[in-house]
Amino acid sequence: DIQMTQSPSTLSASVGDRVTITCRASQSISGRLAWYQQKPGKAPKLLIYEASNLESGVPSRFSGSGSGTEFTLTITSLQPDDFATYYCQQYNSLWTFGQGTKVEIK
Amino acid sequence: EVQLVESGGDLVQPGGSLRLSCSASGFTFNTYEINWVRQAPGKGLEWVSYVNTAGSGTYYADSVKGRFTVSRDNAKNSLYLQMNSLRAEDTAVYFCARVGNWGSQVNDYWGQGTLVTVSS
Numbered sequence: 001d002i003q004m005t006q007s008p009s010t011l012s013a014s015v016g017d018r019v020t021i022t023c024r025a026s027q028s029i030s031g032r033l034a035w036y037q038q039k040p041g042k043a044p045k046l047l048i049y050e051a052s053n054l055e056s057g058v059p060s061r062f063s064g065s066g067s068g069t070e071f072t073l074t075i076t077s078l079q080p081d082d083f084a085t086y087y088c089q090q091y092n093s094l095w096t097f098g099q100g101t102k103v104e105i106k
Numbered sequence: 107e108v109q110l111v112e113s114g115g116d117l118v119q120p121g122g123s124l125r126l127s128c129s130a131s132g133f134t135f136n137t138y139e140i141n142w143v144r145q146a147p148g149k150g151l152e153w154v155s156y157v158n159t160a161g162s163g164t165y166y167a168d169s170v171k172g173r174f175t176v177s178r179d180n181a182k183n184s185l186y187l188q189m190n191s192l193r194a195e196d197t198a199v200y201f202c203a204r205v206g207n208w209g210s211q212v213n214d215y216w217g218q219g220t221l222v223t224v225s226s
Contacts, residue, residue: 001168032210032211034210034212034213036151036213038151042218043201043202043203043216043217043218043219044143044151044201044216045214045216046212046213046214049206049210049212050210050215053210055214063153065208087150087151089151089212089213091210091211091212093212094153094156094165095141095143095156095211096153097143097150097151097152098150099150100150101150
C-alpha cells in the first residue's frame with residue numbers, strides 16, 4: 001500500500017501570506033496526485049489533479065508541483081475563504097489520502 | 107448539474123448491519139466509476155471502496171474487506187454500500203464520490219455525506 005505523508009499538520013497564516021504544503025508518497029506515484037480543500041461539515045472539493053493541473057473554477061492563486069514522491073501545494077496571497085483543511089490524494093494505485101493540513105488564522 | 111446524494115446513515119449497534127445508498131443525477135451514471143470515502147469525527151479522509159461502471163469490478167480498503175460490499179444499479183442511477191459486522195471504528199461520515207473518466211482517476215464530485223454511528 002502507498003502511504004501519503006503531509007506536512008505540516010497545522011499551519012497558522014495571515015491573509016496575504018504565501019502558504020506551502022508538502023505531501024510525500026512512500027513510493028513513486030508519477031504525477032498521479034490530487035489536492036482537495038475541505039471546510040467543516042462540507043464535502044471535499046477538488047483543487048488540483050495530475051499534480052499541477054488546476055480544476056476548472058479554482059482560483060489561480062492555487063498551484064501544485066512535484067512528481068515521483070514529493071509534491072507541494074502553494075497558495076499565493078492567502079484569502080479569507082482559503083482557511084480550511086487540505087488533503088493530498090494519490091490515485092496511482094487505488095487511492096490514499098494524506099492526513100490533512102489545517103490552515104488556520106494566525 | 108452533477109449531484110450525488112447519500113442516505114441510509116443511522117445509529118447501529120456493534121455487530122450490526124446497515125446499507126447506504128447514493129443517488130446520482132446530472133450525468134451519465136453508467137459511464138462513471140464511483141468511490142466510497144469516509145471520515146471519522148474530527149479525523150481525515152479514508153478511501154473505503156471502488157466499483158467500476160458495470161458493477162463487476164470492486165476494490166476495498168483492508169479495514170473493511172470481507173465486511174463491506176459495494177454494488178450499483180445503473181437503471182436506478184444508484185450506488186449502495188452494504189456494511190456488515192460493524193465496529194465502533196466504522197463510525198464516520200460516508201461520502202460517495204465520482205471518479206473522473208477523463209484520464210485522471212480523481213474524485214471530481216462528492217455527495218454531502220451520511221453519518222453512520224456504531225455504538226451500544
